[in-house]
Amino acid sequence: MKYVDEYREKRPAQRLAEEIARSVTRPWTIMEVCGGQTHAIVKNGLDQLLPPEITLVHGPGCPVCVTPVELIDKAIAIASRPEAILCSFGDMLRVPGSSRDLFAAKSSGADVRIVYSPLVALQVARDNPGREVVFFAVGFETTAPANALAVYQARNEKLSNFSLLVSHVLVPPAMEAILSSPGNRVQGFLAAGHVCTVMGASEYELIASRHQVPIVITGFEPVDILAGILMCVRQLESRCSRVENQYSRVVRQEGNPRAQEIIREVFRVTDRKWRGIGEIPRSGLGLSDEYAEFDAERRFNLGDTSVEESAECLSGLVLQGLKKPSECPAFGTRCTPEHPLGATMVSSEGACAAYYRYRR
Amino acid sequence: MCLAVPGRVESIRGEDPLTRAAKVSFGGALKEVNLAFVPEAEVGDYVLVHVGCALARIDPEEAERIFQLLEDLEEPATEDHA
Numbered sequence: 149m150k151y152v153d154e155y156r157e158k159r160p161a162q163r164l165a166e167e168i169a170r171s172v173t174r175p176w177t178i179m180e181v182c183g184g185q186t187h188a189i190v191k192n193g194l195d196q197l198l199p200p201e202i203t204l205v206h207g208p209g210c211p212v213c214v215t216p217v218e219l220i221d222k223a224i225a226i227a228s229r230p231e232a233i234l235c236s237f238g239d240m241l242r243v244p245g246s247s248r249d250l251f252a253a254k255s256s257g258a259d260v261r262i263v264y265s266p267l268v269a270l271q272v273a274r275d276n277p278g279r280e281v282v283f284f285a286v287g288f289e290t291t292a293p294a295n296a297l298a299v300y301q302a303r304n305e306k307l308s309n310f311s312l313l314v315s316h317v318l319v320p321p322a323m324e325a326i327l328s329s330p331g332n333r334v335q336g337f338l339a340a341g342h343v344c345t346v347m348g349a350s351e352y353e354l355i356a357s358r359h360q361v362p363i364v365i366t367g368f369e370p371v372d373i374l375a376g377i378l379m380c381v382r383q384l385e386s387r388c389s390r391v392e393n394q395y396s397r398v399v400r401q402e403g404n405p406r407a408q409e410i411i412r413e414v415f416r417v418t419d420r421k422w423r424g425i426g427e428i429p430r431s432g433l434g435l436s437d438e439y440a441e442f443d444a445e446r447r448f449n450l451g452d453t454s455v456e457e458s459a460e461c462l463s464g465l466v467l468q469g470l471k472k473p474s475e476c477p478a479f480g481t482r483c484t485p486e487h488p489l490g491a492t493m494v495s496s497e498g499a500c501a502a503y504y505r506y507r508r
Numbered sequence: 509m510c511l512a513v514p515g516r517v518e519s520i521r522g523e524d525p526l527t528r529a530a531k532v533s534f535g536g537a538l539k540e541v542n543l544a545f546v547p548e549a550e551v552g553d554y555v556l557v558h559v560g561c562a563l564a565r566i567d568p569e570e571a572e573r574i575f576q577l578l579e580d581l582e583e584p585a586t587e588d589h590a
């Protein structure tokens with residue numbers, strides 16, 4: 149496929165790795181923010197191409213991993229109602245709730261449907277006027293425009309049986325939280341290219357100058373990631389802390405203004421709890437007052453609950469780059485993709501799943 | 509989850525800016541994709557698609573840049589990498 153295959157070729161990847169080795173003079177720790185990048189790194193062994201001075205740590209950019217356990221429980225509660233159809237991205241089904249997952253709810257008769265787009269869930273609502281169709285809207289800024297568009301269209305069409313269970317999170321506040329934590333060891337970032345496709349670079353410029361860290365907006369293929377690391381290393385070596393754009397074939401400085409507009413129309417910024425990490429102020433999106441009628445938590449009158457996480461799971465530390473998955477005592481023994489203790493072992497972007505799948 | 513995939517716009521239908529949609533080919537497999545966020549997209553363009561919506565038009569010139577950079581690296585005489 150064009151714009152994919154050429155960025156997966158071995159020769160340019162090797163050349164970039166050599167150039168990184170030539171540019172580096174001392175140890176540096178770089179975080180790739182997005183779980184999609186983590187998977188590409190582990191799958192393609194990119195970390196093993198790097199000189200020993202470079203340590204990559206894996207970031208919190210896995211929406212499935214950071215969706216709070218309480219919201220999984222709420223999704224299960226909604227799905228268990230006879231009038232409801234719960235539509236979700238497939239990744240969410242195996243994420244452990246406090247007592248079971250959505251997959252188990254589906255097996256015991258709940259109408260849970262896997263969809264690849266919120267617009268498909270919207271169509272399910274049009275096709276089932278007698279049922280309540282709820283879309284489990286998880287995601288970062290990348291996914292927010294599509295989810296917002298589904299609600300916007302529902303309102304235009306006066307569709308009264310469609311709503312969202314929202315668990316939207318924002319990347320820049322999480323990067324701030326990581327940089328401000330006392331144990332932080334991140335010196336440079338590869339920022340998530342698809343988040344920036346929507347939001348642009350300006351939020352990152354504030355972070356780069358406030359914390360004196362280089363931030364390179366980076367794509368997802370091996371050549372992209374190695375080029376991003378090279379740009380980051382060159383900045384670190386010359387004590388720069390700018391925002392650079394490796395992924396310029398899709399990321400514009402200003403992002404996508406139309407996508408931002410619909411996010412602003414439908415959502416508002418709220419405090420959010422991140423699974424394993426805790427509450428981060430102003431780090432998520434919820435439906436704005438004008439769209440409150442499309443909020444499934446209100447529609448189904450789901451009260452606030454608080455659930456204790458498995459004490460064994462270190463996913464919060466993994467998601468903040470403080471521990472590697474293989475450092476977790478449960479990794480690969482009591483915790484596997486078949487019997488996960490934490491969401492990072494389930495998600496196709498979770499760091500624990502990547503380490504397990506590619507045998508680290 | 510933030511997986512987004514490039515594909516080629518094969519045909520476009522609809523006038524309404526919110527529901528304008530394309531048939532996009534991903535290595536031969538066709539999918540329906542909403543174009544609300546990339547009104548500039550035309551048949552033959554490549555777009556980046558995430559959960560059923562196109563998020564950006566891929567810029568062919570920018571896509572070449574990394575390979576130009578690599579060619580410059582291939583020249584051993586070049587000392588300046590800036």
Ligand code: SF4
Nearest residue numbers: 461462476483490500
């Ligand atoms: S290996 Fe399992 S228990 Fe350990 S941090 Fe990862 S998800 Fe949690």
